[in-house]
Amino acid sequence: xxxxxxxxxTKLPMSERIERAALPLFARKGFEGTSLSxxxxxxxxxxxxxxxxxxxxxxxxFAILQKVNRDYRDFLERQxxxxxxxxxEKQLYCLxxxxxxxxENEDLxxxxxxxxxFPPLVLRDTFNEQFIQSEEALTNVLLEVVxxxxxxxxIQADPDEVIDAYICLLDGTFEQLFxxxxxxxxxxxxxxxxxxxxxxxx
Amino acid sequence: xxxxxxxxxTKLPMSERIERAALPLFARKGFEGTSLSxxxxxxxxxxxxxxxxxxxxxxxxFAILQKVNRDYRDFLERQxxxxxxxxxEKQLYCLxxxxxxxxENEDLxxxxxxxxxFPPLVLRDTFNEQFIQSEEALTNVLLEVVxxxxxxxxIQADPDEVIDAYICLLDGTFEQLFxxxxxxxxxxxxxxxxxxxxxxxx
DNA sequence: GTCTATACCGAGATAGAC
DNA sequence: GTCTATCTCGGTATAGAC
Numbered sequence: 001x002x003x004x005x006x007x008x009x010t011k012l013p014m015s016e017r018i019e020r021a022a023l024p025l026f027a028r029k030g031f032e033g034t035s036l037s038x039x040x041x042x043x044x045x046x047x048x049x050x051x052x053x054x055x056x057x058x059x060x061x062f063a064i065l066q067k068v069n070r071d072y073r074d075f076l077e078r079q080x081x082x083x084x085x086x087x088x089e090k091q092l093y094c095l096x097x098x099x100x101x102x103x104e105n106e107d108l109x110x111x112x113x114x115x116x117x118f119p120p121l122v123l124r125d126t127f128n129e130q131f132i133q134s135e136e137a138l139t140n141v142l143l144e145v146v147x148x149x150x151x152x153x154x155i156q157a158d159p160d161e162v163i164d165a166y167i168c169l170l171d172g173t174f175e176q177l178f179x180x181x182x183x184x185x186x187x188x189x190x191x192x193x194x195x196x197x198x199x200x201x202x
Numbered sequence: 203x204x205x206x207x208x209x210x211x212t213k214l215p216m217s218e219r220i221e222r223a224a225l226p227l228f229a230r231k232g233f234e235g236t237s238l239s240x241x242x243x244x245x246x247x248x249x250x251x252x253x254x255x256x257x258x259x260x261x262x263x264f265a266i267l268q269k270v271n272r273d274y275r276d277f278l279e280r281q282x283x284x285x286x287x288x289x290x291e292k293q294l295y296c297l298x299x300x301x302x303x304x305x306e307n308e309d310l311x312x313x314x315x316x317x318x319x320f321p322p323l324v325l326r327d328t329f330n331e332q333f334i335q336s337e338e339a340l341t342n343v344l345l346e347v348v349x350x351x352x353x354x355x356x357i358q359a360d361p362d363e364v365i366d367a368y369i370c371l372l373d374g375t376f377e378q379l380f381x382x383x384x385x386x387x388x389x390x391x392x393x394x395x396x397x398x399x400x401x402x403x404x
Numbered sequence: 405g406t407c408t409a410t411a412c413c414g415a416g417a418t419a420g421a422c
Numbered sequence: 423g424t425c426t427a428t429c430t431c432g433g434t435a436t437a438g439a440c
Contacts (some may be wrong), residue, residue, distance in 0.1 A: 035415065169284075191360075253435070
């Protein structure tokens with residue numbers, strides 16, 4: 001049972017307060033499983049007031065999706081700037097860890113992934129487009145890191161293989177966030193990482 | 203938009219026909235997104251008739267979940283028997299491929315994974331229990347294969363690391379089923395597999 | 405076991421006063 | 423912009439005839 005968490009930051013514009021209240025609900029109970037009355041209750045307003053800010057439930061949902069996608073790409077950009085001048089091993093490992101932390105702690109991440117895997121059928125096409133943008137951003141980051149690692153001699157394997165294997169590692173460890181405890185997840189991530197690194201390091 | 207696919211195997215008992223009709227609907231549109239009227243339409247009966255076979259929507263859903271879990275464990279057992287006497291490399295690779303095929307083609311697999319990741323909150327605890335059983339079955343299979351591979355000298359790495367990395371590989375490739383085309387998925391699986399094998403083969 | 409009819413509810417959405 | 427009141431629709435579920 002989800003408690004009603006009032007979003008109280010009174011300084012924010014109403015539309016933003018609504019989005020922030022709706023996000024965790026959509027993330028946890030899905031699109032069909034989240035009702036406008038519940039959202040309104042979390043914001044602290046009445047249901048019809050929502051329509052002063054969003055044309056429909058789908059409209060609200062889509063606005064949130066866009067924000068989530070942008071936030072993810074911002075996260076990636078921060079990662080690139082943060083870990084400029086270290087070993088390739090550390091770069092890839094830190095990205096894996098930070099990626100996990102990001103998806104673990106933020107409802108943004110939960111929503112992002114939930115609707116990447118199981119979007120409401122109506123919005124499937126529109127959302128796939130958004131997803132591809134984020135995916136490309138990630139691939140670009142990886143490509144740069146891996147090519148640099150290849151130049152430095154830290155990576156032996158073929159870059160395409162490395163990137164695909166790394167994305168698989170990200171997806172796999174992400175999925176496991178849902179059904180392992182924090183400590184068990186950490187353990188599994190470590191083990192999977194070691195095999196991966198041994199596989200590309202040569 | 204999902205067309206109405208009538209389940210016509212008249213020889214089956216009604217309860218089974220209902221489950222078979224409901225499964226792909228639950229798998230594709232989720233628990234809340236699937237209505238009893240739609241299910242009834244697919245079976246070719248009227249909505250109230252469902253209640254002669256299941257006490258509630260949740261009841262029907264739960265019956266299906268149990269079947270799905272059993273089917274998955276049966277699949278694993280078949281795998282073990284099928285690939286008894288080949289190289290460890292081939293055993294692990296075939297399991298990866300067959301696992302993918304299983305989850306790709308059967309609505310069973312789709313449902314299994316959807317509600318493993320995002321179960322209806324009410325059923326979370328009950329379902330987690332079921333999941334743990336299936337997860338253990340998989341781990342047992344892997345443990346045997348990996349220990350044998352270690353004895354044969356085909357595997358250099360630590361068995362725990364290998365198993366965790368392999369499950370991560372399974373999870374990652376599974377997740378990618380959702381958003382890559384068949385050919386692209388195949389390519390990515392190959393690449394990820396090669397890195398994995400290099401990482402454990404030594 | 406299956407049907408028609410219906411109860412009951414909560415959903416998304418709108419009208420119109422303030 | 424927010425409210426109360428209300429509309430319409432479709433959901434789960436039940437009653438009771440056949």
